Amino acid sequence: MIRLYDLSLEALESLLTEWGYPVFRARQIWRWLYAQKATRFDQMTNLPADLRQQLEAQTTLSALEPVRELASSDGRTVKWLFRLADGQLIESVLMDYADGRRTACISTQAGCAMGCVFCATGQMGFARHLSAGEIVEQAIILARWLEARQERLSNVVLMGMGEPLHNYEAVLEGIHRLNAPEGLGIGQRHITLSTVGLVPQIRRLADEGLQVKLAISLHAASDEERSALLPVNRRWPLAELMDACRYYIDKTDRRVTFEWALIAGENDVPEQAHALGRLLHGLLCHVNLIPLNPTQGYGGSASGSESVARFQAVLSDYGVTSTVRVRRGIDINAGCGQLKAETLRGEA
């Protein structure tokens, strides 16, 4: 079976030509895939019946089967668990914000090879990369869900399961299709890529000439502390990571976001706040503070509000702006990898 969302427009055009149809049929199908977000071939009413039959027989519209869909108690976060054709499970989350943003948080890999100690996905290990189609289809399904409610998907964050820069080619193709006017039409500035800090790929991304937002999962401001939380830091320590971030800022003129999961008594202490302030002072950046989401495989707990406030105050002394991100959908395991972990444990 050919999975239609895995094809580029060019590949779809070649397929149609091979089947003996005029090339413009490819663009018609493309519109059904990305603009109308069709779920069945019989919706594709402007295609000849024999073409619809051939599509039905030889291709598939969807590679993602929803196995669970959970809404948080406040109704503003919805989380999906999808089964892929080979049985792998991935998660996507939709968040709605008071300012009208509708943000899809999507996965780029099944599992993750980076082994960050506090992360439920890292605790599972790496299964495989997702294809560009599997990446994009998550956004399609969430956008379709919104459109059924007269709403529109406005933002996409690559912050679900997996390390996007470890799956570079598929992620870049995915971003292109999320962004393209004949794709989902989401502005590059409304797409955020979050990375644990793969230095060569950050530099490569800087050279792509894109305007996507870059978020760096920092979580610690000394090599010792960071290597203990994020093993990847042993490969690319802070000095190299910060050089790559400066390169990204220089090349793109875009503000970089630093993510910091606040762990009580670990990285929320004044020494770490001062170290972070010194590291980021003068840089075009912003810090997102997220109280840790506790996971099965890690003993740490979330910082209390006093430590969070103290941490923020120190940063502001260094002229570093920060926001405390509200933890969304805690009651539906909306943290990265947590719904899958729970489902595999058979608790729900």
Ligand code: SAH
């Ligand atoms: N692999 C990428 C993107 C996916 S993780 C990355 O690491 O950046 C998305 C974000 O969730 C990262 O900032 C990650 O550090 C954070 N995260 C993972 N587990 C968490 C937890 N238990 N509590 C709070 N944040 C967590």
Ligand code: SF4
């Ligand atoms: Fe992978 Fe990101 Fe989780 Fe680290 S935090 S294990 S890089 S998904």
